[in-house]
Structures are given as structure tokens and as C-alpha cells.
Amino acid sequence: MSMCGCHHLISIDDLSKDDIARIFYESRSAIANISERAVVMTAFFEPSTRTRLSFAMACAQLGISVIHFEATSSSMSKGETVDETIRNLIAMAPDILIIRSSESLTHKFGDHLAATSIINAGDGSNEHPTQALLDAFTLLNHFTCDDLVGKRILIIGDIEHSRVAHSSIKLFNRLGAEVSLLAPQNFLQQKNLGQQNNFTKFLDVQGEFHAVMCLRIQKERIRHEAMSSDGQFFRDFGLTSDRFAMLGRNTVLLHPGPHNAGVEIAQELVEHPRSLIRQQVRNGVVIRAALIQFLLRGKHERKTRPPNAG
Numbered sequence: 001m002s003m004c005g006c007h008h009l010i011s012i013d014d015l016s017k018d019d020i021a022r023i024f025y026e027s028r029s030a031i032a033n034i035s036e037r038a039v040v041m042t043a044f045f046e047p048s049t050r051t052r053l054s055f056a057m058a059c060a061q062l063g064i065s066v067i068h069f070e071a072t073s074s075s076m077s078k079g080e081t082v083d084e085t086i087r088n089l090i091a092m093a094p095d096i097l098i099i100r101s102s103e104s105l106t107h108k109f110g111d112h113l114a115a116t117s118i119i120n121a122g123d124g125s126n127e128h129p130t131q132a133l134l135d136a137f138t139l140l141n142h143f144t145c146d147d148l149v150g151k152r153i154l155i156i157g158d159i160e161h162s163r164v165a166h167s168s169i170k171l172f173n174r175l176g177a178e179v180s181l182l183a184p185q186n187f188l189q190q191k192n193l194g195q196q197n198n199f200t201k202f203l204d205v206q207g208e209f210h211a212v213m214c215l216r217i218q219k220e221r222i223r224h225e226a227m228s229s230d231g232q233f234f235r236d237f238g239l240t241s242d243r244f245a246m247l248g249r250n251t252v253l254l255h256p257g258p259h260n261a262g263v264e265i266a267q268e269l270v271e272h273p274r275s276l277i278r279q280q281v282r283n284g285v286v287i288r289a290a291l292i293q294f295l296l297r298g299k300h301e302r303k304t305r306p307p308n309a310g
């Protein structure tokens with residue numbers, strides 16, 4: 001396999017086909033500690049349970065020190081901006097800085113940041129590439145295959161404001177899946193990220209699906225007037241046991257969490273035998289450990305590469 005090409009992970013677009021294969025390969029191989037002295041810093045400017053803790057778990061399993069920046073007890077309470085705070089964290093030169101922010105991280109970091117790799121842990125409604133990697137990895141493991149060619153995946157819910165959807169549509173598409181979206185018109189993805197079908201009614205959804213992903217309404221990013229009531233949304237788009245059964249006999253269920261029962265999904269489906277939701281959470285640790293190793297190995301390779309090696 002070629003050298004690690006990616007220095008930061010802000011978007012799925014930053015990964016080559018080889019990079020994706022290598023992260024999945026690392027995820028399947030036993031965790032081997034490659035850098036005892038590496039330091040990872042996390043800076044979460046928005047709430048998180050799974051993403052933050054799975055990065056921390058991954059670091060603990062790799063034996064890598066992790067430092068958590070706490071916004072509430074920082075100089076942000078004295079008026080320092082997010083950008084300025086990030087610049088100061090980078091000045092301390094952690095090997096990896098993991099950022100969750102309500103602002104887009106695109107175009108913020110160039111390759112001149114030699115000492116620090118940035119991992120996007122979710123930036124506003126832009127992208128959430130590690131969630132997409134763990135979603136795809138969960139499906140690849142379930143189907144025991146190396147790509148998603150021939151797989152039909154339906155994503156339901158607030159796709160337009162979901163960073164998970166944006167990264168997942170791109171990655172599922174890159175792995176060969178046919179991606180269909182189901183949402184009210186104002187929640188449908190406006191830009192084409194590789195989706196093949198757009199549906200605005202459950203009744204219009206055609207055929208069987210190998211997987212369905214439900215998404216929470218991103219209320220924190222939507223003006224109140226643009227939203228229907230939770231009850232109305234559940235009636236029109238909520239995944240119930242009956243609707244799940246209609247999507248196929250073997251369809252598996254994904255949800256990135258946190259879920260809102262009775263809004264986008266019925267509670268009983270969360271623990272359904274074909275729900276992969278807990279496996280997604282488990283794979284979140286595995287994928288993040290693999291990504292951290294991948295980035296540290298890339299850094300090591302760049303450092304030890306002979307000067308004229310191209």
C-alpha cells in the first residue's frame with residue numbers, strides 16, 4: 001500500500017481510495033502502539049458523548065496521552081474567539097488536534113501545519129468524516145465485504161443540516177453504494193453529494209434496501225418556523241416497525257445518535273435484532289484508534305522520508 005497521503009481529516013474528500021482502505025485495514029488489525037510519546041488534544045466547542053469519549057477510549061487503548069481542552073474553564077470565558085483559541089492550541093504542537101465546532105473547518109488549515117494533524121469531529125452542518133468511516137466500516141463488517149457495490153442505502157431525516165449525512169453520502173457513494181434520501185423538501189440535501197434518488201414521501205420509496213439510516217432533526221441549526229411538530233414529523237417520516245419491515249427482510253438499521261424516540265425513530269427499533277446502532281458506537285472506538293495510528297504513521301513516514309523521495 002502507498003504512503004499515507006492525508007495530513008488532516010476535515011472532509012471525506014481528503015481521503016484517497018488507498019487511505020480509506022488503509023484505515024479499514026488498520027481497524028481490523030490488532031492495535032499496536034506506534035508512538036508512546038504522541039500527544040492528542042481534543043477541543044470540543046459543542047456537546048458530544050460518543051465522539052469525544054470514543055476518541056478518548058481510542059487514545060487510552062493506544063497508550064497515547066490525551067489532553068482535553070475545556071471551553072468553559074478557558075480564556076473563552078474572557079472573550080477569546082474559537083479561531084484564536086484553536087491557533088493557541090496548535091502553537092503547543094500536539095501531534096493531533098481533534099476539533100468539534102459549530103463553524104465549518106474547511107479552508108482553515110493548510111499543509112503548512114507540519115507538527116499537528118487536525119481531525120474534524122463534526123463542524124457545524126458541514127462534515128463528520130469519522131462518523132462516516134465508522135458507519136461504512138459497520139456495514140462492511142456486517143456484509144463481510146470490502147466495498148458497498150450493489151448495496152442500496154436509504155437515509156431518512158434532516159439530511160440538509162446533518163454533517164453525518166454529508167460525509168456518509170460521499171463515503172457510501174465512493175464505496176459503490178446507491179444512496180437514496182427521504183426527507184421533507186426543506187430537509188432534503190440541496191447539493192448533489194453522490195445521492196441517486198430523492199424522495200419526499202414514504203409512499204414514493206421504491207424497492208428494497210440493504211440498510212437504512214435515521215437522522216435526528218438538527219434543531220440547534222434550524223429556525224423554529226421551518227420545522228414541523230415532532231408528532232407531525234414522526235407521522236410523515238418516523239421509522240416505525242411497520243415501515244422498517246417494508247424496506248426489506250434483511251435491512252439493517254443505522255443511527256449515529258443521539259436519537260429522539262418518537263420523532264425520527266420508534267424506541268423499539270433501537271434494540272431491534274437488525275439494529276447496528278450499538279455496533280456503530282463500538283466501531284467508533286476502533287475506527288478512531290485506526291485513524292490516529294494512520295495519521296501518526298503518515299507523520300513518521302514524512303519525517304523519515306529521504307529529501308528527494310518525491
Ligand code: NCD
Nearest residue numbers: 050051122128216256257258
Ligand atoms: C452527531 C453529531 O454530533 O454530529 N452525533 C455523533 O457525532 N454521533 C449527530 C447529531 O448530533 O445528530
